[in-house]
Amino acid sequence: QEQLQESGPGLVQPSETLSLSCTVSGGSISRTGYYWGWIRQPPGKGLEWIASIHYSGNSFYNPSLKSRLTISVDTSKNHFSLRLSSVTAADTALYYCARWSMLDRQGWHFDLWGRGTLATVSA
């Protein structure tokens, strides 16, 4: 059964860089038909898409965050990562990694989610 597992530092100092990783297990990240991405949810608030990447390296970013974001993929380790620089308290959130399916047989949607990792920005 394919799963996604996020990992992150938990606590980040203001103005520093948040680094997150998502490990894909039970299947290869190097398959056509999927984008791998990050979605966050501040405490008590809604979902916000952050960025997505294809195993080929093709990537998309939320325009409102783009200047602070880097998403990357490591096919040898079957994981993808996110870096968010110059963080503030507004970046405190539960960060999910999620898979976007573009396969006709599965449908176009975020069909697989991790359980999320909480990142708190605080001094």
Added chain:
Amino acid sequence: NFMLTQPHSVSESPGKTVTISCTRSSGSIATNYVQWYQQRPGSSPTTVIYEDNQRPSGVPDRFSGSTDTSSNSASLTISGLKTEDEADYYCQSYDNNKQCWVFGGGTKLTVL
């Protein structure tokens, strides 16, 4: 980029039917598929409707989706409400111009 606007909350009694709307601020709702995700407290979101009106396997047919170009909105309808349907529901679509995925603000469904 466009916004997707949902009511903050809705409530209905068990056994009844509820509809949650999702209005696109600019551009046609028909331009890109709309998805609906259910998020129960403490859990990750799961898909209940994809591609406007398709249900993933395992989602009961009490859940249905539709779009309406006259109101430029999508709707999620849940019939025969059960207490287990109490959750937050998010609509989601894609912005071709900005090449980004967009979520609505979410609707809290209370079944009382």
